[in-house]
Amino acid sequence: MMENLHIEETKCTPFINGDVNGALTIKGNCFPENSLTFFETINNWMDALPSDLSSFVMDCELNYIASSSVMHIFKLMQKAEEHFPVDKIEIKWKFEVDDEDIEKLGEEFNNLTKSEIELIPVEV
Amino acid sequence: MNVLESCKEKYKDSQQFFEDKDATLFLTHFGELDSEKITNLSSKSEEHLIEIGAAKRTVRNIFNILIEGLQNIINHGDTSPNGKQLSFFNMGEFNNQYLVSFSNLILNHKTNSIVEAINRLNNEDQAGVKQIYLKTLTNGEISEKGGAGLGIITMAMKSKNEIKYQVTKINHELSLITIEAKIDKI
Numbered sequence: 001m002m003e004n005l006h007i008e009e010t011k012c013t014p015f016i017n018g019d020v021n022g023a024l025t026i027k028g029n030c031f032p033e034n035s036l037t038f039f040e041t042i043n044n045w046m047d048a049l050p051s052d053l054s055s056f057v058m059d060c061e062l063n064y065i066a067s068s069s070v071m072h073i074f075k076l077m078q079k080a081e082e083h084f085p086v087d088k089i090e091i092k093w094k095f096e097v098d099d100e101d102i103e104k105l106g107e108e109f110n111n112l113t114k115s116e117i118e119l120i121p122v123e124v
Numbered sequence: 125m126n127v128l129e130s131c132k133e134k135y136k137d138s139q140q141f142f143e144d145k146d147a148t149l150f151l152t153h154f155g156e157l158d159s160e161k162i163t164n165l166s167s168k169s170e171e172h173l174i175e176i177g178a179a180k181r182t183v184r185n186i187f188n189i190l191i192e193g194l195q196n197i198i199n200h201g202d203t204s205p206n207g208k209q210l211s212f213f214n215m216g217e218f219n220n221q222y223l224v225s226f227s228n229l230i231l232n233h234k235t236n237s238i239v240e241a242i243n244r245l246n247n248e249d250q251a252g253v254k255q256i257y258l259k260t261l262t263n264g265e266i267s268e269k270g271g272a273g274l275g276i277i278t279m280a281m282k283s284k285n286e287i288k289y290q291v292t293k294i295n296h297e298l299s300l301i302t303i304e305a306k307i308d309k310i
Contacts, residue, residue, distance in 0.1 A: 011163045033159035035270035067274030
């Protein structure tokens with residue numbers, strides 16, 4: 001039986017929480033030494049999710065993010081779109097109010113994905 | 125002179141450069157790198173920049189450049205004949221800019237492709253660099269070491285200045301490549 005995914009936050013890797021009912025939370029810094037190894041677990045978890053869930057919510061709140069991880073996050077969004085109907089996907093992209101780069105990254109993802117990404121400024 | 129001695133000599137020269145220019149060298153490292161060292165070095169740089177009153181945006185840009193540059197060394201740096209991934213980096217403050225430089229060993233036959241990639245970026249304006257970034261991002265290729273080919277492009281985007289480089293041949297097999305990113309004070 002599929003289980004929830006839980007990865008503790010470190011200084012260089014984010015808190016990850018995957019809920020089998022259709023939610024994935026990614027929060028913190030994201031510059032693992034090997035992004036491929038770090039994201040493999042999340043990719044495998046996503047692959048095992050049933051595609052008939054009523055919704056899938058991806059909630060991202062990133063601080064420092066390495067370029068390789070940017071690509072992995074984008075791939076997770078693409079994976080969600082392959083796995084679920086676009087109208088069932090909700091992507092929340094949170095950024096510190098004055099962090100223009102993370103805000104712009106969310107805008108870029110919004111331009112590159114079929115899903116509507118909700119950009120949410122967060123006061124720190 | 126063996127590879128280690130050559131690298132140490134170059135490291136000494138790189139530090140002297142800051143002194144000659146009357147700049148403050150506030151963070152430096154020589155030797156092999158791993159995830160923990162990258163985390164420590166980037167935290168130290170962030171703490172120092174906040175302490176000296178650098179703008180938050182500058183602190184973020186430098187932190188990002190540092191991560192890209194140091195991970196670039198781990199992902200692409202070659203090793204000395206005794207298997208050591210020798211590298212060094214310096215970070216310092218000039219009157220109007222901060223400068224971060226990364227140096228690592230590289231096989232001679234690989235230098236051209238890196239130099240070409242940097243020249244290509246330097247010939248573009250910021251919009252052009254962004255286009256290259258988006259094209260590389262959507263290509264979606266990730267190496268075994270987890271690199272996405274976005275490191276130097278990201279450095280160019282965050283630096284907003286030309287990326288300088290220097291290649292010094294060490295022997296018939298290896299060179300030392302130095303990549304420099306400057307960040308204007310705001």
